[in-house]
Amino acid sequence: MKKFSHKNISKIGKYKIKIPKRFDKKLANRLFRFMLRLRICELYLEKEYHPADQMKCPVHFCVGEEAIPAVLNELLIEEDFLFSHHRSHGYYLAKNAPMKKLFAELYGKSSGANSGIAGSMDLSYTKKNFFAGAILSGAASIAIGAALSLSLKPKSKAIAVTGFGDGATEEGLFWETINYAGLKKLPILFICENNNYSTYAPQSKRQAGMSIAERVRSFGVDSKQVFGNDVFIVYQELKKAITKARKSRTPFLLEAFTYRQSSHVGPPNDEKVKYKSKKEIKFWKKNCPVALSERVLLMKNFLKKTDINVIKSEIKKEIKSCFDYAKNSEYPSLNSWDDLNLSHNSPLADKLLLDLDKTDFDIEQQTEVSKGF
Amino acid sequence: MEKSKRISYSQAINDATSQAMKMSKDVIIMGQLIDYSSGVFGTTSGLINKFGEKRVKDFPAAESLMTQAGVGAALAGQRVLLVHIRIDFMIYSLDSIVNWLSMWRFKSNRESNVPVVIRAIVGRGWGQGPQHSKSLHAWFAHLPGIKVAIPATAFDAKGLLLESIFSEGPSIIIEHRSLFNLKDIVPNRPYRVRYGKAIVRRKGNDVTLVAIGCNVIDALKAAKILKKDGIDIEVVDPRTLTPLDRETINKSVKKTKRLVVVDPGWESFGAASEIITSVTTRQNLHLISNPLRITLPDSHTPMSLALEEKYYINAQKIVNKIKKLLKK
Ligand SMILES: Cc1ncc(C[n+]2csc(CCOP(=O)(O)OP(=O)(O)O)c2C)c(N)n1
Numbered sequence: 001m002k003k004f005s006h007k008n009i010s011k012i013g014k015y016k017i018k019i020p021k022r023f024d025k026k027l028a029n030r031l032f033r034f035m036l037r038l039r040i041c042e043l044y045l046e047k048e049y050h051p052a053d054q055m056k057c058p059v060h061f062c063v064g065e066e067a068i069p070a071v072l073n074e075l076l077i078e079e080d081f082l083f084s085h086h087r088s089h090g091y092y093l094a095k096n097a098p099m100k101k102l103f104a105e106l107y108g109k110s111s112g113a114n115s116g117i118a119g120s121m122d123l124s125y126t127k128k129n130f131f132a133g134a135i136l137s138g139a140a141s142i143a144i145g146a147a148l149s150l151s152l153k154p155k156s157k158a159i160a161v162t163g164f165g166d167g168a169t170e171e172g173l174f175w176e177t178i179n180y181a182g183l184k185k186l187p188i189l190f191i192c193e194n195n196n197y198s199t200y201a202p203q204s205k206r207q208a209g210m211s212i213a214e215r216v217r218s219f220g221v222d223s224k225q226v227f228g229n230d231v232f233i234v235y236q237e238l239k240k241a242i243t244k245a246r247k248s249r250t251p252f253l254l255e256a257f258t259y260r261q262s263s264h265v266g267p268p269n270d271e272k273v274k275y276k277s278k279k280e281i282k283f284w285k286k287n288c289p290v291a292l293s294e295r296v297l298l299m300k301n302f303l304k305k306t307d308i309n310v311i312k313s314e315i316k317k318e319i320k321s322c323f324d325y326a327k328n329s330e331y332p333s334l335n336s337w338d339d340l341n342l343s344h345n346s347p348l349a350d351k352l353l354l355d356l357d358k359t360d361f362d363i364e365q366q367t368e369v370s371k372g373f
Numbered sequence: 374m375e376k377s378k379r380i381s382y383s384q385a386i387n388d389a390t391s392q393a394m395k396m397s398k399d400v401i402i403m404g405q406l407i408d409y410s411s412g413v414f415g416t417t418s419g420l421i422n423k424f425g426e427k428r429v430k431d432f433p434a435a436e437s438l439m440t441q442a443g444v445g446a447a448l449a450g451q452r453v454l455l456v457h458i459r460i461d462f463m464i465y466s467l468d469s470i471v472n473w474l475s476m477w478r479f480k481s482n483r484e485s486n487v488p489v490v491i492r493a494i495v496g497r498g499w500g501q502g503p504q505h506s507k508s509l510h511a512w513f514a515h516l517p518g519i520k521v522a523i524p525a526t527a528f529d530a531k532g533l534l535l536e537s538i539f540s541e542g543p544s545i546i547i548e549h550r551s552l553f554n555l556k557d558i559v560p561n562r563p564y565r566v567r568y569g570k571a572i573v574r575r576k577g578n579d580v581t582l583v584a585i586g587c588n589v590i591d592a593l594k595a596a597k598i599l600k601k602d603g604i605d606i607e608v609v610d611p612r613t614l615t616p617l618d619r620e621t622i623n624k625s626v627k628k629t630k631r632l633v634v635v636d637p638g639w640e641s642f643g644a645a646s647e648i649i650t651s652v653t654t655r656q657n658l659h660l661i662s663n664p665l666r667i668t669l670p671d672s673h674t675p676m677s678l679a680l681e682e683k684y685y686i687n688a689q690k691i692v693n694k695i696k697k698l699l700k701k
Contacts, residue, residue, distance in 0.1 A: 114481055122476075129448075133472075138469075138472065141438050142444050145453075150449055160445070173438060180433065342542055343483070346536065349540055352539055353563050354565065356564040359572055359573065361574065367551055367555065369497075370550055
């Protein structure tokens with residue numbers, strides 16, 4: 001299949017996944033493990049989210065979209081910046097931010113990644129250069145600045161990476177972003193997880209013209225479309241793109257076709273809106289990143305059923321401890337609203353600037369009205 | 374005595390920017406046409422020759438992106454100065470300012486700070502008309518998480534810009550273009566004017582006249598005229614709206630028992646209202662007369678000179694209003 005679209009993908013029926021030749025076995029197993037961990041994490045969070053209703057913040061779960069974060073987890077280095085949209089959990093874990101702090105954040109606890117102040121959509125983990133935010137296309141546009149700054153550091157190999165959905169590309173700001181990336185040839189990697197839907201509306205109802213991947217090319221941003229549930233293909237493409245971005249400091253966009261099994265937001269019950277067909281749900285479940293890779297890893301004997309069971313029980317143990325951590329943590333307290341919003345410290349100004357002041361001003365001079373040209 | 378020179382407001386901004394960029398390699402500046410000789414009314418002229426295109430970045434007409442890029446660059450270690458030749462163009466970046474920049478520290482529980490400074494220029498007179506004369510300082514002062522400065526003199530313009538560039542958090546500096554040619558004695562060395570520190574520009578006992586931005590000059594002129602009639606005005610220039618130095622204003626009003634605020638913004642829900650409310654509701658100051666705000670009408674700015682004169686505040690209008698207030 002040359003050109004991807006959600007329409008022609010669902011005609012595949014059963015996707016034939018292959019492990020590429022000479023693909024490292026340990027790497028393949030690590031990718032699988034990451035995806036499985038993210039999958040189980042999200043399923044357990046969904047289960048605890050409602051009807052318990054103790055995580056009192058909007059959450060966009062990412063069941064079905066595990067491949068991209070797994071690959072980023074392999075390929076990103078500590079110094080890279082990662083900016084995510086509202087569906088943030090996979091990206092957060094991709095940057096090796098601690099799972100228990102994600103859980104605590106959702107419960108609004110002081111031990112959360114953002115001390116319980118930001119919530120799921122605006123999650124961040126400063127120490128790992130990970131930042132998310134809810135306003136569509138915001139993450140991609142902020143990533144431009146990080147890329148710009150990195151491009152000023154001749155020795156740096158670090159890049160800026162941003163993950164978002166097809167919906168974000170409808171914003172004007174997105175195209176300002178693409179134009180600038182193409183114009184300045186910045187070390188930035190755009191990852192569009194095209195899951196076809198912006199809340200309930202399919203892409204064909206919202207977007208004119210060519211595919212997202214094609215449109216960015218007209219701005220000088222190289223791009224590629226892939227079947228985003230094949231973690232091995234995603235790995236190969238992103239490895240190429242990231243190696244190139246590190247070396248030749250150029251932008252790239254990957255349009256990865258995937259599917260969100262979760263509801264758009266909240267508990268898994270938005271099927272009642274009937275915006276997805278039964279047929280497509282069935283197709284994408286069967287061909288989800290975890291199922292596909294599990295099938296081929298077993299077939300190739302990279303892993304045995306018993307290995308997978310061991311991994312699963314390890315992950316479940318970790319998740320249980322994350323829930324315990326979150327639930328047993330304290331709620332945040334407050335010292336000052338003012339300090340929380342504004343810093344009144346200027347350590348650098350203290351070092352560099354003199355304290356001077358004066359009251360007088362010459363009021364006899366004429367205020368000259370400047371002309372408008 | 375500090376070595377100093379008499380330079381204009383726009384030269385003082387240029388001076389501060391140039392010094393900041395010399396002092397720290399992390400400082401970069403972005404804005405439309407900042408690298409041409411005209412340099413945003415002279416405020417950025419010559420920077421390109423001194424610091425090169427890597428740090429002096431002409432930016433496409435993409436104001437939303439520019440502010441977002443500022444946030445990202447700040448995260449990766451830069452100190453970012455963004456210049457908008459007209460505040461009206463900056464409005465395209467409201468999303469960035471409101472939804473991202475101002476929230477950044479808050480969301481991270483103070484862990485992540487973004488040193489981004491936005492210079493926004495407000496036009497006035499000579500037919501700037503409805504499009505290029507909006508002084509939106511009150512909007513940004515309403516928003517948590519971002520400092521707002523509105524310097525009236527070249528001395529303050531330099532000191533506040535340097536302070537902003539080298540401070541931790543984001544700030545917006547509202548610059549009235551009608552002040553750009555006004556000269557002042559400005560120290561050569563880099564110095565700071567702190568946020569949240571108002572200045573008493575003229576001492577007096579009868580009325581506290583708080584004046585903002587371009588109206589500071591009008592207020593000082595009015596005070597001089599009123600002196601001839603034996604009315605003794607104390608002129609307070611807050612210099613920054615966020616944080617606002619309520620203590621200095623309070624102290625002055627305690628002494629004079631009269632409060633007048635002259636504000637180059639629209640009347641309703643504006644800076645003048647906030648200053649009057651916050652001063653008078655904190656304690657009973659036993660005012661002799663009702664507080665008074667002198668502002669622009671709740672109207673956009675007309676282009677025609679004839680109507681412009683009706684619209685804008687000047688020294689004589691302030692004199693008349695204060696005389697009327699004292700007669701009551
Ligand atoms: C500027 C803006 N407009 C609208 C929204 C509301 N909104 C939140 S998520 C979403 C759907 C986005 O779809 P997409 O970008 O494809 O990501 P997905 O949710 O599919 O992962 C919308 C419209 C928003 N967050 N920001």
